[in-house]
Amino acid sequence: MAKITIDGIAYEVDPKLTVIQAARDHGIKIPHFCWHPKLSVAGNCRMCLVEIEKMPKLAIACATQVAEGMVVKTQSERVQKARNAVMEFLLINHPLDCPICDEAGECKLQDYTYKYSIGYSRFNEDKVHKPKRIQLGPNVMLDVERCIMCSRCVRFADEIAKQPVLTFTQRGDHVVLTTFPGTQLDNPYSMNVIELCPVGALTGTDFRFKARVWEMSSTESTCTGCARGCNINIWVRNNEILRLTPRQNEEVNSAWMCDFGRLQTFKDVNSEKRLSGPLMRKEGILSSVGWDEAIAAAASELRLFKKSEIAGLGSAYASNEDNYAFQKFMKDVLGTKNVDFVRHLKEGDEDAFLLRADKTANTRGAEEVGVKPGEGGSNIDAIIQGIKNGSIKALYALEDDIAAIPEIAGVLSNLELLIVHSSIQNETTAAADIVFSSSTYAEKHGTLTNFQGRVQRIRPAVVTLEQDRALDGFAMSRWDKFASHNDRWGRPIKKDARPSWRIVSAVASAVGGKMKFNSADDVFREISEKVQAFKGLNYQKIGNTGVMSKTASRAVPVV
Amino acid sequence: MTSQNPTETSGKTQWDNLILPSTPNLHKVETYISHGGYEAFKKALEMKPEEVTDEVKKSNLRGRGGACFPTGLKWTFMPKQTTKAKYLCVNGDESEPGTFKDRQIFEFNPHLLIEGTLIACYAMGIPTAYIYIRGEYAKWIKMMELALADAYGKGFVGEKILGKEFSCNIYIHKGAGAYICGEESALMNSIEGERGYPRVKPPFPAQYGLWGCPTTINNVETISNVPIIIKNGWEWYSKIGAPKHPGPILVGVSGHVNKPGVYEMPTGIPILEIIHRWAGGVPGDKGIKAVIPGGSSTMVLRGDQLEGVKMDADSMKAAGSAVGTAGLIVMDEDTDLIKVLTRLAKFYYHESCGQCTPCREGTGWLWKVLKRFEKHEARMQDIDLLMDIANNIEGNTICALGDAAAWPIQAMIRRFRDEFEKRVVHAQAGTPESVAV
Numbered sequence: 001m002a003k004i005t006i007d008g009i010a011y012e013v014d015p016k017l018t019v020i021q022a023a024r025d026h027g028i029k030i031p032h033f034c035w036h037p038k039l040s041v042a043g044n045c046r047m048c049l050v051e052i053e054k055m056p057k058l059a060i061a062c063a064t065q066v067a068e069g070m071v072v073k074t075q076s077e078r079v080q081k082a083r084n085a086v087m088e089f090l091l092i093n094h095p096l097d098c099p100i101c102d103e104a105g106e107c108k109l110q111d112y113t114y115k116y117s118i119g120y121s122r123f124n125e126d127k128v129h130k131p132k133r134i135q136l137g138p139n140v141m142l143d144v145e146r147c148i149m150c151s152r153c154v155r156f157a158d159e160i161a162k163q164p165v166l167t168f169t170q171r172g173d174h175v176v177l178t179t180f181p182g183t184q185l186d187n188p189y190s191m192n193v194i195e196l197c198p199v200g201a202l203t204g205t206d207f208r209f210k211a212r213v214w215e216m217s218s219t220e221s222t223c224t225g226c227a228r229g230c231n232i233n234i235w236v237r238n239n240e241i242l243r244l245t246p247r248q249n250e251e252v253n254s255a256w257m258c259d260f261g262r263l264q265t266f267k268d269v270n271s272e273k274r275l276s277g278p279l280m281r282k283e284g285i286l287s288s289v290g291w292d293e294a295i296a297a298a299a300s301e302l303r304l305f306k307k308s309e310i311a312g313l314g315s316a317y318a319s320n321e322d323n324y325a326f327q328k329f330m331k332d333v334l335g336t337k338n339v340d341f342v343r344h345l346k347e348g349d350e351d352a353f354l355l356r357a358d359k360t361a362n363t364r365g366a367e368e369v370g371v372k373p374g375e376g377g378s379n380i381d382a383i384i385q386g387i388k389n390g391s392i393k394a395l396y397a398l399e400d401d402i403a404a405i406p407e408i409a410g411v412l413s414n415l416e417l418l419i420v421h422s423s424i425q426n427e428t429t430a431a432a433d434i435v436f437s438s439s440t441y442a443e444k445h446g447t448l449t450n451f452q453g454r455v456q457r458i459r460p461a462v463v464t465l466e467q468d469r470a471l472d473g474f475a476m477s478r479w480d481k482f483a484s485h486n487d488r489w490g491r492p493i494k495k496d497a498r499p500s501w502r503i504v505s506a507v508a509s510a511v512g513g514k515m516k517f518n519s520a521d522d523v524f525r526e527i528s529e530k531v532q533a534f535k536g537l538n539y540q541k542i543g544n545t546g547v548m549s550k551t552a553s554r555a556v557p558v559v
Numbered sequence: 560m561t562s563q564n565p566t567e568t569s570g571k572t573q574w575d576n577l578i579l580p581s582t583p584n585l586h587k588v589e590t591y592i593s594h595g596g597y598e599a600f601k602k603a604l605e606m607k608p609e610e611v612t613d614e615v616k617k618s619n620l621r622g623r624g625g626a627c628f629p630t631g632l633k634w635t636f637m638p639k640q641t642t643k644a645k646y647l648c649v650n651g652d653e654s655e656p657g658t659f660k661d662r663q664i665f666e667f668n669p670h671l672l673i674e675g676t677l678i679a680c681y682a683m684g685i686p687t688a689y690i691y692i693r694g695e696y697a698k699w700i701k702m703m704e705l706a707l708a709d710a711y712g713k714g715f716v717g718e719k720i721l722g723k724e725f726s727c728n729i730y731i732h733k734g735a736g737a738y739i740c741g742e743e744s745a746l747m748n749s750i751e752g753e754r755g756y757p758r759v760k761p762p763f764p765a766q767y768g769l770w771g772c773p774t775t776i777n778n779v780e781t782i783s784n785v786p787i788i789i790k791n792g793w794e795w796y797s798k799i800g801a802p803k804h805p806g807p808i809l810v811g812v813s814g815h816v817n818k819p820g821v822y823e824m825p826t827g828i829p830i831l832e833i834i835h836r837w838a839g840g841v842p843g844d845k846g847i848k849a850v851i852p853g854g855s856s857t858m859v860l861r862g863d864q865l866e867g868v869k870m871d872a873d874s875m876k877a878a879g880s881a882v883g884t885a886g887l888i889v890m891d892e893d894t895d896l897i898k899v900l901t902r903l904a905k906f907y908y909h910e911s912c913g914q915c916t917p918c919r920e921g922t923g924w925l926w927k928v929l930k931r932f933e934k935h936e937a938r939m940q941d942i943d944l945l946m947d948i949a950n951n952i953e954g955n956t957i958c959a960l961g962d963a964a965a966w967p968i969q970a971m972i973r974r975f976r977d978e979f980e981k982r983v984v985h986a987q988a989g990t991p992e993s994v995a996v
Contacts, residue, residue: 043759044915046955057954063759085951089920122944125927149913168754168913171737173923175913 004070019061019072020048030074031083031112033090033198034150035062038255040159042151045090047112049082050074058082080116087117093128093173094199095145103200105213109148128173136166137185139205139259140193144176147201153177153193160256163187177201188355191259195245206263207243211235215489216242217475219461220544222448224317224441225261227358229450231545232257234266234442234461237477239469239492241266241442241462249545252454258354268440269462273424275437276465277496286435295503298434299510301417302334302394309393311338311383314371315400316360318421319446319458321523322438322500323362324369324531325515326398329504331370333513337377338392341366342400342408356451361441365449368533368549387411395419398500399438403427421500437497439464444499445520447542453552455534457542465496576823577787577807578780579667586702588709591670597715599786603678604723611682615785618793619805623660624650624778625854625883627804627872630785636765637683638773646769647680647688648750651779652734652741654693655854655963656906657886660809661779663821665692665699668783669706673729675782677715678789680727683775688727690779691746693734703731738910742958743776745912756914757958780809801827801871804882810870812838814889815845826871826882833870834889845891849975853883855903856963858970862892880970896978900971901929907964918961921952925968932982942979946972 002015006023013022018041020030033045041063049058053071058078073079090109098104130144149168154177158164165183170176179185185193193202216235223230223244230253235243244266246257268274278294279286289297302310312330314323323341330339343363350357373379378386384407386392394417402408404427412418412431420432429435441448441458449455463469469480483490501523508515517523521539528534533549541547584590591597603611616631637645649672653661664672676688690707692700707729710716718726732750734740740749744758747769768774784806788796797805808826810833813819817839824833830852834840841847847862852870858880860868868878875882890899908922928945931937949965949972956962972979 041759043957046916049955060759063761082951082955085955086916089916089924089951092920092924122947123924125924125931128923148916149919171739171913172908172911173913173919175919 002066002068002070004066004068004072006072007074013066015066015068017066019050019052019059019064019066019070022066023061023072023074028074030061031116032062033108033112033148034152036152036155036196038160039152039155039196042155045148045150046086047083047116049079049086051076051079083116084118087112088122090148091117091121092123092125093145094148095127097146101146101200102203102208102213103146103197107200108198130174130176134178135184135205136179136202137187137190139191139263140185141203141205141208142177143201143203146199147177148199149175149177150198152196152198153202156193156196157185157187160192161187161189163190188258188260188351189256189353191262192246192256204243210242211237214478217461217477217480219442219459219475220247221442221458221461222361222450222456222546223257223261223265224361224448224458225258225265225359226354226356227360227363227451228253228354228356229361229448229454229456229546230257230261230354231456232261236461236475237479238489239462239494241269247544251545252450252452252456253354256354260355266442268424269442271424273426274495275423275425275429275435275497277437279429279432279435279437281433286429286432291498291506294434294436295506295510298419298436298507299512301419301434302396302507302511305394305417307335308338309391310334310336311378311386311392311395312336313380313383313395313397313400313402314339314341314366315398315421316341316344316358316363316366318366318399318500319362319441319444319448319520320365320369320455320527320534321446321520322398322504323366323371324527325501325504325508325517325523326396327370327372329508329513329515330396331374333508333511333515337374338383338386339371339377340373340380340383341371341398342380342402342405358451361450362448364451364453365447365455368449368551369527369531384408384411387414390414393417397421397428398504399423401426401428403431421503423497436500436503437495438503439497439499443467443495443497445539446499446501447524447539449533449549450546453533453549454546455537455542455549456546457539457544463492463494464498465494466498467494574823574825578671578783578809579663579821579823586667586669586706588670588706588713591668592713595790596670597674597713599790600674600677600681600715601721603681603789604721604725608682608684611678611789614793615682615788618788618796619803620781620784620788620796621804621806621872622778623780623784623808623884625655625856625881627882630777630781633765633775633777634679634683636763637685637775638765639684641773643772644687644770645683645685646772646774647676647683647685648743648746648769648774648776649676649688649690649779649782650741650743650746650776651690651692651696652738652746653779653884654695654738654741654910655856655884655886656903657811657813657851657888658854658884659811659813659886660821660884662696662699663809664779664783665696665703669703670710671783671786672703672779673707673710673716675785676729677720677727678785679775679777679782681725685775686726686728688729689732689750689769690729691732691734691740691750693741694736695734700731700733707731737912738906739912739958739960742960744958746776747774754912756912757960759957800825801869801873803873804871808870808882808885811884811886812889813886815841815847815891815894816889817842824870827869827874829867829869830887831865831868833887838887838889841889841891843891845893847889848892848894849890849896851888851890851967852880852885854886855888855906856959856966857881857883858966859896859974861974862890864974896971896975897929897932897982900967901926901933903967904929904964907960911960911964915957915961917952918956918964921948921961922964924948925952925964929968932979935982935984937979937983939980939983941983942972942976945979 048061051073134142231247231249421438479489505515533551904926949968953965
């Protein structure tokens with residue numbers, strides 16, 4: 001350990017650290033643009049200049065290693081003057097377009113301007129003009145005028161995404177970020193450069209100009225794009241998800257997520273195909289019905305079948321709570337042993353970084369909470385076979401478009417009863433007799449177990465009909481808090497959907513079983529009592545970054 | 560411009576050129592050998608490598624690339640035990656306005672440079688050397704390539720040289736037109752095929768240089784001094800010129816003089832003597848308004864400040880400037896210094912690599928403000944603004960280009976403030992203050 005002094009306070013730090021790292025470890029923030037804990041040191045922005053005793057010049061904290069006895073000053077007059085100078089230099093050619101810039105509100109340059117700038121401009125010349133609206137790749141747009149040449153994106157492409165296509169051309173204040181000829185930024189992780197960019201130079205083609213940052217609420221959740229379970233934030237305005245951003249979790253996704261997860265997983269939540277309220281087949285046509293009617297009908301229909309004639313398919317897309325309640329209903333209430341779920345492995349569609357071949361978020365969790373055949377019961381293949389040969393006559397399927405799978409689609413017409421939970425219209429709902437509109441992952445509390453065995457939280461970011469943003473403790477944006485009733489933000493569309501565990505519990509009660517769950521927390525409490533893998537866990541312990549389930553092997557590689 | 564050969568200096572000793580002797584056809588390897596060429600290298604090969612380094616160290620040779628860093632000391636920074644490759648880069652990117660000395664070596668004494676390179680490599684145990692020459696020197700690159708081929712032909716370069724264990728290959732590397740590639744770490748990036756961006760130091764080249772291996776970078780003229788030291792011994796060499804900065808120095812004289820050119824002198828020669836005695840004085844016998852003594856980045860000196868100022872590191876420092884590359888730019892009393900400075904600022908703006916903030920943004924700003932001075936459109940407070948911008952760049956950048964851009968401006972304002980005041984828009988009541996964002 002090295003003894004150093006920062007701003008008059010002595011610290012013992014690892015001598016391998018740089019000044020900026022050592023300071024950060026002790027809660028001292030040294031302003032910086034180009035430095036990023038996950039990337040190599042570039043040292044180009046000069047914002048982290050600090051005074052170090054015995055050094056004639058100011059030194060950049062990002063590239064200066066600590067040394068025994070080092071005395072660092074991060075607030076001296078010289079340092080502050082240098083920060084003022086760097087800010088002034090950065091701003092002279094930076095466009096004054098904060099009012100139309102997507103980054104405004106979460107812009108390092110803007111924040112530092114308030115904190116470290118002199119507050120007015122001494123620049124009376126013409127600003128340099130550079131290309132705008134450059135499509136760097138399918139998902140990323142570049143405005144070179146806003147670029148401060150920190151090279152974070154270049155380093156990300158080189159070092160993390162391993163697609164070294166970004167570079168600078170030209171010199172001086174004419175430097176331009178660009179792709180090498182004949183290449184584009186189209187790696188599976190390209191959109192991470194958007195958050196890395198400390199200014200509004202890199203924006204997402206998808207999100208661009210959709211919202212100001214403060215109009216959105218941000219909710220901590222988990223991506224459902226694959227079995228990795230990258231930690232994310234869900235950004236919502238007017239009850240509509242506008243973007244997902246990665247949230248740091250060293251054990252899972254470091255600070256990144258893939259473009260697929262970012263762009264595709266929330267589309268179903270906002271989809272125009274969303275179901276709102278249950279449906280029942282009446283005279284051959286699926287018609288809207290009330291919850292009570294649908295629940296009563298499901299219960300009475302299910303009673304008509306023998307235990308062995310009923311099969312249940314849980315879902316690797318559904319939460320642990322949903323799957324637990326479901327298998328309990330199937331096994332304990334209806335008494336069938338024919339319980340399993342469909343795996344969605346896309347062999348080959350994976351990489352050595354984040355992407356997993358398992359395209360569902362909760363395969364491991366579904367197995368662990370008991371979505372598997374009871375003793376002597378049928379597994380998925382046997383269930384399909386049973387439907388085919390008529391031994392299984394009623395199927396209850398949770399949150400999975402099973403009809404999109406050819407082997408299953410071919411046999412569904414043999415069924416006498418098909419009950420489905422789904423959040424959107426799909427081939428399965430089209431074939432169903434009763435459809436319950438279930439909440440998406442963005443509308444409910446719950447947990448998912450990723451491929452490592454890490455149990456992670458999902459939280460509601462979008463309100464459904466039965467919820468209230470303020471009363472139910474949702475994350476709220478400025479609009480949510482302050483919009484008036486005649487504001488268009490004040491009248492969000494709410495879907496009539498319920499979490500599967502709640503629907504299943506209601507059906508179970510209607511059948512005559514005992515399933516009294518009032519909240520996802522209730523379900524999880526029972527899981528933690530009954531299921532070995534979850535022993536001793538609770539939502540509080542899982543927190544924002546998750547915990548390993550008791551059966552998890554530590555040997556699973558992390559990023 | 561051809562090399563001049565002054566026959567007397569300071570009225571005292573006879574001066575025979577050591578780096579640029581007047582021997583005809585010295586660029587040919589046979590001529591070079593018949594005049595004692597490669598003897599120093601042979602002598603060095605009989606010495607232990609550390610003895611060679613020691614000789615250079617004791618000679619007090621200081622780098623001729625501008626920083627005057629002791630060469631022998633620099634060589635000792637190279638690790639003796641290392642599993643990595645080691646490299647020598649010879650910096651011939653000379654691109655500073657007012658500097659054109661290395662070109663004379665390429666043209667008139669290329670083998671001296673090659674011999675010096677070999678000795679340096681031997682001293683530091685380096686098997687590979689790159690001679691980096693600016694791309695604009697197409698003619699001189701060709702000359703160096705021919706000379707190098709001859710040296711290979713004679714067996715001075717290559718494997719197991721002269722039957723000894725020592726092997727050394729030398730490559731000529733062409734620059735692609737960027738001043739910044741004369742900065743040693745940008746030069747290494749350039750050789751590696753990367754963008755010419757200076758590197759953040761530390762790590763220093765001796766630890767982490769070319770391709771991450773220990774590397775020494777020396778200027779062409781510095782390396783050309785090495786055979787002279789080895790041949791004549793450090794004691795002899797250290798007595799030439801100024802004791803603390805000894806040896807011959809190539810002074811490039813340009814601007815308002817009758818005989819511009821490169822003059823080889825002992826260090827410590829008074830600059831007025833260079834101008835009046837060797838460079839033929841100022842045309843029309845005009846007075847000297849200003850002199851930039853060591854290439855455009857060194858601080859300008861007033862014409863009435865030149866008495867007693869000598870061409871060596873200490874004297875120049877005392878006078879408030881630097882030897883730099885000894886590129887002497889003379890400006891007569893009718894010179895428009897604002898125009899000069901604006902042009903220099905434009906050069907540094909054009910050549911800023913754009914990597915780090917203060918230089919990237921500041922050099923352009925300086926030039927834009929100076930353009931307003933040039934057009935009589937500046938305000939009085941712009942003088943202090945210029946100074947402030949320069950001060951904000953100086954010392955805060957990755958490499959010395961920022962300093963090089965700042966120094967001429969700081970010095971010009973400090974020493975010729977009246978020139979700026981004359982260019983301000985006259986009698987403007989209520990000149991607008993800074994415009995708020």
